[in-house]
Amino acid sequence: MRGSRALSLAPARSLAGPRLRTTLTAYLFLAPALVLLGAFTFAPLAFGTLLAFADYNVLAPPRWVGAENFRTLARDPAFWVALRNSLRYLLVVPAIQVAALALALLVNRRLPGITLFRAAYYVPVITSFAVAGLMWNWMYAQHGVVNWVGLRLGLLARPFDWLNHPTLALYAVMLVTFWKGIGYYMVLYLAGLQAVPQELLEAARVDGAGRVQAFLLVTLPLLRPTLLLCTLLSTLAAVKVFEEVYVMTGGGPFGQTTTALLYVYQKAFQEFRFGLAAAAGLFVAALGLGLSLLYVRLFREGGLRPW
Amino acid sequence: MVRKLRVALGHALLYGLLCGIALLTLFPFLWTLSTALSTAGGVFTFPPRLIPERPGLANFVEVVQALPVGRYFLNSVLLTVYGVLGTLLVCSLAAYPLARMDFPGRDAILAALLGTLLLPNEAGFVVNFLTLGRLGLVNTYTGVVLPSLASVVGIFLLRQAYLAIPQELLDAARVDGASELRIWARVVLPLSRPALAALGILSSVAYWNAFIWPLVVLRDPDRYPLAVGLLYLQGLFAHNTRLIAAGTVLAMLPILAMFVFAQRSFMRGLEGAVR
Numbered sequence: 060m061r062g063s064r065a066l067s068l069a070p071a072r073s074l075a076g077p078r079l080r081t082t083l084t085a086y087l088f089l090a091p092a093l094v095l096l097g098a099f100t101f102a103p104l105a106f107g108t109l110l111a112f113a114d115y116n117v118l119a120p121p122r123w124v125g126a127e128n129f130r131t132l133a134r135d136p137a138f139w140v141a142l143r144n145s146l147r148y149l150l151v152v153p154a155i156q157v158a159a160l161a162l163a164l165l166v167n168r169r170l171p172g173i174t175l176f177r178a179a180y181y182v183p184v185i186t187s188f189a190v191a192g193l194m195w196n197w198m199y200a201q202h203g204v205v206n207w208v209g210l211r212l213g214l215l216a217r218p219f220d221w222l223n224h225p226t227l228a229l230y231a232v233m234l235v236t237f238w239k240g241i242g243y244y245m246v247l248y249l250a251g252l253q254a255v256p257q258e259l260l261e262a263a264r265v266d267g268a269g270r271v272q273a274f275l276l277v278t279l280p281l282l283r284p285t286l287l288l289c290t291l292l293s294t295l296a297a298v299k300v301f302e303e304v305y306v307m308t309g310g311g312p313f314g315q316t317t318t319a320l321l322y323v324y325q326k327a328f329q330e331f332r333f334g335l336a337a338a339a340g341l342f343v344a345a346l347g348l349g350l351s352l353l354y355v356r357l358f359r360e361g362g363l364r365p366w
Numbered sequence: 367m368v369r370k371l372r373v374a375l376g377h378a379l380l381y382g383l384l385c386g387i388a389l390l391t392l393f394p395f396l397w398t399l400s401t402a403l404s405t406a407g408g409v410f411t412f413p414p415r416l417i418p419e420r421p422g423l424a425n426f427v428e429v430v431q432a433l434p435v436g437r438y439f440l441n442s443v444l445l446t447v448y449g450v451l452g453t454l455l456v457c458s459l460a461a462y463p464l465a466r467m468d469f470p471g472r473d474a475i476l477a478a479l480l481g482t483l484l485l486p487n488e489a490g491f492v493v494n495f496l497t498l499g500r501l502g503l504v505n506t507y508t509g510v511v512l513p514s515l516a517s518v519v520g521i522f523l524l525r526q527a528y529l530a531i532p533q534e535l536l537d538a539a540r541v542d543g544a545s546e547l548r549i550w551a552r553v554v555l556p557l558s559r560p561a562l563a564a565l566g567i568l569s570s571v572a573y574w575n576a577f578i579w580p581l582v583v584l585r586d587p588d589r590y591p592l593a594v595g596l597l598y599l600q601g602l603f604a605h606n607t608r609l610i611a612a613g614t615v616l617a618m619l620p621i622l623a624m625f626v627f628a629q630r631s632f633m634r635g636l637e638g639a640v641r
């Protein structure tokens with residue numbers, strides 16, 4: 060950095076060396092962010108880990124119970140259902156990524172009105188889950204659009220009560236996540252595609268590569284960092300899926316659509332068992348971290364540089 | 367001639383495909399709007415209707431009478447402005463030394479920030495709620511926005527923008543004896559306007575749409591933002607679909623209006639976050 064050398068040109072009013080002054084200034088700038096991150100991001104990790112080994116209902120002081128919470132979780136079939144659902148939810152990741160990349164390729168061209176279409180595909184992204192959940196509740200209703208289309212195409216023999224079906228409800232909610240996510244990743248892939256040098260593609264075409272070959276051999280390898288970023292973001296979102304389930308099914312029917320984070324929420328804010336909730340939260344965090352590290356490993360040869 | 371025809375046919379097919387996909391992504395909105403504007407007839411008809419029956423604004427009037435929509439709207443505006451300004455301040459301050467200063471611990475901080483992106487931080491919301499209770503911030507807007515003010519994505523986005531500022535400008539200001547705070551305010555911020563706008567837009571969507579955290583933190587229904595009020599409305603009028611549809615449209619409109627006006631910044635902001 061050239062900054063420190065430039066700083067020595069500034070009139071040194073304090074007795075301390077310029078190095079110390081720079082450091083002090085830097086940390087003063089960083090102070091608000093570091094304090095907030097410390098209090099609301101890093102402390103919860105540490106404190107949540109401690110809380111996971113305690114029994115705490117806010118009324119009485121926390122009581123150390125060792126691994127009791129984890130034993131309770133292991134014995135609770137609802138927790139296993141929630142964990143299974145969060146893992147099932149990972150199915151949405153490849154679906155979103157393939158669709159978003161295909162869509163990005165489709166709109167990555169100069170056509171009159173193309174920005175209008177890009178905007179239209181992006182609208183679900185800026186919709187709150189409260190709004191999206193309500194709208195899709197109607198779409199999935201007994202006399203809703205989904206059933207109508209299914210009946211007309213002959214895919215359904217009779218109308219389904221999608222959101223009250225013990226196995227299908229989760230996949231119905233997944234479709235909403237898919238619908239809401241495509242536009243977001245489409246824009247990210249679009250940015251990646253527009254960074255691909257045209258000369259390379261032209262060179263490939265001159266060498267006799269077809270469109271598909273040029274995409275596979277030139278575009279895809281260059282998209283690697285974007286692919287990693289999108290897959291990572293989408294996976295973390297799937298692991299901590301919560302709002303759409305909360306709004307659409309509330310975890311029902313009979314807890315069959317509860318996800319890991321919804322379980323944490325229920326234990327904390329409906330049953331006030333904060334120790335148990337923290338233990339379950341620790342599971343979610345570990346799951347997310349494990350998957351993240353796995354991806355970074357898988358993609359490493361791609362030369363990941365997030366900044 | 368034949369070639370021209372083929373190109374035209376290709377374009378027609380392409381536009382057909384683009385329109386078909388747009389219909390899929392926009393259908394829920396169109397249907398909700400149509401329902402909100404209908405003042406008669408059944409809500410669920412086979413086939414689904416996109417043309418409202420006896421169109422009118424009666425549902426909107428009824429929603430505004432049944433619920434303090436005006437108040438919820440103001441609450442949402444207040445919460446969003448508070449959150450966005452706070453986020454911009456905290457992130458733009460933090461990004462400056464991370465981009466343009468050399469000091470011990472900088473790389474460690476950058477690594478720690480990146481690490482937080484790999485963790486599902488929502489898992490910490492149990493502890494965050496307890497922390498807010500300790501600080502006496504339950505049922506306050508400060509409590510709603512505080513945990514999300516230091517946005518890591520925001521810090522990286524602004525850091526990217528700061529890195530592009532020519533060193534000569536900073537040096538010149540330093541030679542003139544300007545303090546670092548002054549340089550940040552007078553040189554760095556004005557030159558990073560597009561990035562600041564992008565972060566402002568991204569975070570305003572997030573604050574406007576947030577409902578779980580406000581629902582947890584806020585006790586007093588009078589303080590609810592629109593998104594939470596909407597779910598409240600659903601509880602009150604579970605079977606009056608037309609009314610809830612009208613409320614849904616009202617909750618969507620401000621964000622849609624903002625998107626129409628600032629669509630470029632939206633898309634650009636996302637790209638900035640990637641690079």
